[in-house]
Amino acid sequence: MKNLNVPEYPVDVVLDTDTYNEIDDQFALAYLMLSKELHTQAIYAAPFFNENSSGPEDGMRKSYEEIFKVLDLLGAKTEVFHGSPRYLSDEKTPVPSPAAEDLCRRAKAYSPDHPLYVVAIGAITNVASAILMDPIVAENTVVVWLGGNGYHYHNADEFNLSQDIAAARVVISSGVPFVQLPCMGVVSGFSTTRPELEFWLKGKNPLADYLVENTVQAAESYAHGTAWSRVIWDVTAVAWLLNRDDRFMLSRIVPACLPAYDGLYEMGRQGLPIRYVYQIHRDALFTDLFTKLAAGTQPV
Numbered sequence: 001m002k003n004l005n006v007p008e009y010p011v012d013v014v015l016d017t018d019t020y021n022e023i024d025d026q027f028a029l030a031y032l033m034l035s036k037e038l039h040t041q042a043i044y045a046a047p048f049f050n051e052n053s054s055g056p057e058d059g060m061r062k063s064y065e066e067i068f069k070v071l072d073l074l075g076a077k078t079e080v081f082h083g084s085p086r087y088l089s090d091e092k093t094p095v096p097s098p099a100a101e102d103l104c105r106r107a108k109a110y111s112p113d114h115p116l117y118v119v120a121i122g123a124i125t126n127v128a129s130a131i132l133m134d135p136i137v138a139e140n141t142v143v144v145w146l147g148g149n150g151y152h153y154h155n156a157d158e159f160n161l162s163q164d165i166a167a168a169r170v171v172i173s174s175g176v177p178f179v180q181l182p183c184m185g186v187v188s189g190f191s192t193t194r195p196e197l198e199f200w201l202k203g204k205n206p207l208a209d210y211l212v213e214n215t216v217q218a219a220e221s222y223a224h225g226t227a228w229s230r231v232i233w234d235v236t237a238v239a240w241l242l243n244r245d246d247r248f249m250l251s252r253i254v255p256a257c258l259p260a261y262d263g264l265y266e267m268g269r270q271g272l273p274i275r276y277v278y279q280i281h282r283d284a285l286f287t288d289l290f291t292k293l294a295a296g297t298q299p300v
Helices: 024-033 056-074 098-107 125-133 136-140 159-163 165-173 194-201 206-223 235-240 282-295
Strands: 011-017 038-045 079-081 116-120 141-146 178-181 249-259 265-280
Touching (some): 011 024, 024 235, 038 056, 079 098, 098 125, 116 235, 125 165, 141 235, 165 178, 235 282
Parallel strands (some): 011 116
16 A cells, blocks of 8 residues: 555656557656656567557567667667567466566565556556566566556547556556556546647757657648647656656545456456546646756756
8 A cells, every 4th residue: 555655756667668659658758767756777668559560569679669769869778678579368378578577587676665666658568477477576566557548438448458458457456556547538638739849849959859740740640730639648657656745646546447358447346456546737747747858868
């Protein structure tokens, strides 16, 4: 229960990210690296499959390369590991990968009193595999995951969740301290626009320009001259670790609802307590994000 609260600083973090999937992971990775309270220990490339990849393994490998692109723009270095080439086939069989193996090894250096924080912003295959490979991962880490939809929403069928439902079920039921940031109905309110991005970030530094260009290009590709706003989903998972005094979001302790394979939550089967985020303070979080991105230099 203690580890479901916002942590004391400094915090050791690993990031599990499908960075090439869309434009928000790059924001989250940069935000993590630019927050002095958070000490990034490693980054894991997560699998994904959509129009930007030919399959989960291709998505993971493209994400691996994109991680280095963002790190280069930041002038930052940290360990980066390839993740799972495929999703879980069931809830008992892990998919070994350098990322899962590193998390198993790394978790042994921590404890429930001094946990490692795992921020997961993609299909949660790597984390689930590590837990299945070594249960000590569930003992010595805290998992913060952007995935699923709000419990009040009409379904749970969100991209990160639907890519690997078995993995989500493994992690949520493992007993690991678990923080969920649901997408539709909660984090969906964390959106920005072209004028706002350009006002805060354009011309500030190469990283800021890259993020603006990426976001505008992605939005214009489907908006076709209509009004648009773009949700920068994944930043909120990093922001949970910085949420002292509820400055960026509101949350509560609730019994976990496992996602089912039919795209719904098993609302009648209540699991272990989790930390459930139900409101994002949009303006406060964007102010912190934009300020750090515009500065564009890693904290000392």
